[in-house]
Amino acid sequence: MEYRVVGQRKRRYDGMKHVTAETRYVDDIFIPGTLQVKVYRSPVAKGKVVKIDCTSALAMEGVAAVITYKDVPNNGVGFVPDQQILAEEVRYKGQPIAAVAAVDEDTALKAVERIQVEIEEEEAVFDPLEAMKPGAPKVRPEGNLHMFDGRPYRKVVYGDIEAGFREADLIVEGEYFHPCHEHACLETHVSLSVPEANGKLTIYSVAQGLMRNLRLVASALEMPEGDLRFLSNWSERVRNTWKPENPASGINFVGGVIGGGFGGKNDPQLDCVTALLALTTGQPVKWRWTREEETLYSTYRGPWHMKFKDGVKNDGRIVARKVTSIRDSGAYSHLGEYVVDKHCFLCSGPYYIPNVYVEGYLVYTNKVPSDAMRGFGITPSSFATEVQMNKIAHALNMDPWKIRFMNAYRKGDKTPTRVNLDSVSVIECMKAVAESAGVALPDELMAMSSLKGREL
Amino acid sequence: MPMLEFKVNGRNCRVEVNGADSLLEVLREKLHITSPKVGCNTGDCGTCSVLIDGKVVRSCLTNAMSANGKEVITVEGLASPGKLHPLQTAFHDNYAAQCGFCTSGMLMAAKALLDKNPKPTREDVKEGISGNLCRCTGYVKIVDAIISAADENSSREES
């Protein structure tokens, strides 16, 4: 069907602003009196904060406030609500313990150096394969394995895996490692919180989801009734506007223009810290991460160990696939459960495999938390499944195109998770690539199509 | 404190600076010229690129006082009244900006390249912007845009 506007190569809606530098990113917003934030980060990977002394830092000229875990009303947010915004219980090296708001970055840095923190260091674990073993140091009280509806792994069962292996003529195994990737957005994390005259707090945020961050920040700032937490004369005005049962009423998130995300700007940490400091000081507060902070301490694509075992017929059909995958979560899970789910659900790749068994683990370690990154859990499985396909082709002395065409999904097939695939085109995509690349495919393959149902 | 006197986008500026201030800090925080970005502060990403006397520099690694008596051009100074610079038009037409954060630095590097080499090959362009990182576009349309601007310049000259 032809459309008038849809399908057209229209120039980007906000492109003119980009090329004239009119686009305002969070760091481009200048408000007089904005304080700058620097944080004291844990020098150890695991431990309990037993003493924090900020008096010397607070006494410095130009320092407006210093906050610690004691100042965070609800110090546990997230999908698993245990992410401490400012740590009392340290779970990774570099975790923020105290935050300073000062007139400029240099003053804030000098103030951070004056903060004295005593941490009772505990044994840490960095390797997820070690962390899975009984007796391993505990990253969190509930243990190092994330629970999926009460089970320590996500399970996908389709068909009968043992029967599939019995039916197979050949077994092809592979072990893969997919490493940690940093989003490396050109814009680092920034957050600017501005207390408004009517008691409301405006947060200029790089969040990939404004409503989600609003809920998380409101949850972290939840004020216990009758408990005056904030240290400035703004507090009364704030309390008159905010309803304790609905802290979100007092917060307005402004955003939507971000210098890249790729899944790396979901962490509410910065917005919580600047919000607290803005409410404490009554002044606008900005926290801009340096590139070093971004690279060392921001979330990243978690690494995967994957074991594939495929049962294959001599004619090229894959009849069984068993996968065991382990993802390193780092100290908190963030969206990790969904990452593992998505990986497990689609370990068969774009191929119909009648017998599938997958176990996917999410393991906590004492490292910076991992989170979403473009491609989610399917990036590692795409890598593994496609190298597996070529190993299978090699083992059968078969052309890599043919092995894929034969096993590719057709319209009406079901995924291992039993979802009906009503729009399938993987063969058509491969044909398009072959044609564009000047690869002449044999007639046998050209006769195949994903657009039609599977021939029985 | 030293007094920096220089021309920025055609206007004379006088601003008091700290001896250690980078040109990037002065442009952004004292003059509120926001096109050069703080991408890394270590000269790796190129988002802070500006022109000093026509030469592209990393303003994050440039001491502010070293621009004393010189002319600095940023993206804000590219367009003439009512008319975009051909590079700006080409970037917009060719979808060379997605998130836009690298765009200012890219435009400066591209301008420096075309001022020096008005008919670059695709290889010349890739070399010319090799110090500017982009995570969104894969660089393809940025190169397309710069070639397109160069072609547009040369066809205008011919006519």
Next chain:
Amino acid sequence: MKKHGVGIAAVLYPTGFSAGGDSSQAMVKVRPDGSVNLYIGSVDLGQGCKTVFAQMVAEELGIEYEDITVIDQDTDTSPLCAITGASRVTFTAGIAVVAAAREVKSLILEVAAAELCTAPEALEMGGGKIHIKDDPARFVTFQKIAYKANYQERKLLVGRGHFMPDPAVIDFETGASNHFRTMAWGAMLAEVEVDTDTGQIEVLRLVSAYDVGKAINPLLVEGQIEGGTIMGVGAAIMEDLYPYYPSTDWQATNLGTYMIPTALDVPDNIRSQVVECPSTGGPYGVKGIGEMTGNSASPAIVNAIYDAIGVWINELPVTPDRILRALESVESR
């Protein structure tokens, strides 16, 4: 010695949050002068959602793309939208946008029908006009109706749209789950040159094709393909945050030590195609594209390396030392 190799990969990517329950809302308001405001809650990371949504509204209302203002995201004024991710926005929020445009369209047709003394079903919108299908010479402009509705008919021309996929239910024993809205597909061919003396890899050619259901804006789709492809090249041959994983010793600390591709890493020969196999349920048959395009290059390149030098590389990135060690292990056998 330099050796060439070619490798392929086929990929899939589901559109939408695997957990479901991700709400999106939209509002479309027609102003008295006939210009249109679109209110969305979706965050634009650079992928261009404002652009494609403005195109959808222009299509539905028969007006120009340039007449639409997309109001920036602000939790005080914007409708709801879940996070930008999971390749969900064009599909999920797009359904809300189209619904909002269609609701305001019906309000406009009501007013126009009264003006033209006919029924709303007899009318068609296009080219900034609303005309009678069987007699196009009888028409009224979109602008005139906008003015009349706002100032004379006491109408607020606002359309609302909302879409929320069902929350997913995952079967405890089998993992069966309604975890995606539609499926997108893709394939890639990579050609590489491997230097067996230094272990270095040069990517010479990348040819890809992706099924996006319907390319609402082909320019933006190309942007996602090209950007994702080069991010995939980075993943394949250079990116590693913890090179001595699981130890964090010698981890990358900045963009000088975490290597991402520059313009010089882009092969001259990089071509992409769009395949359109429409989704059921997506606006105009669209499918998500944003994440899939980063997943093809790594396996295609690793398969090309095997074709070139006969070694399987089972971990990324494929750095020169990994190539040389793999070659050594083959020679020693």
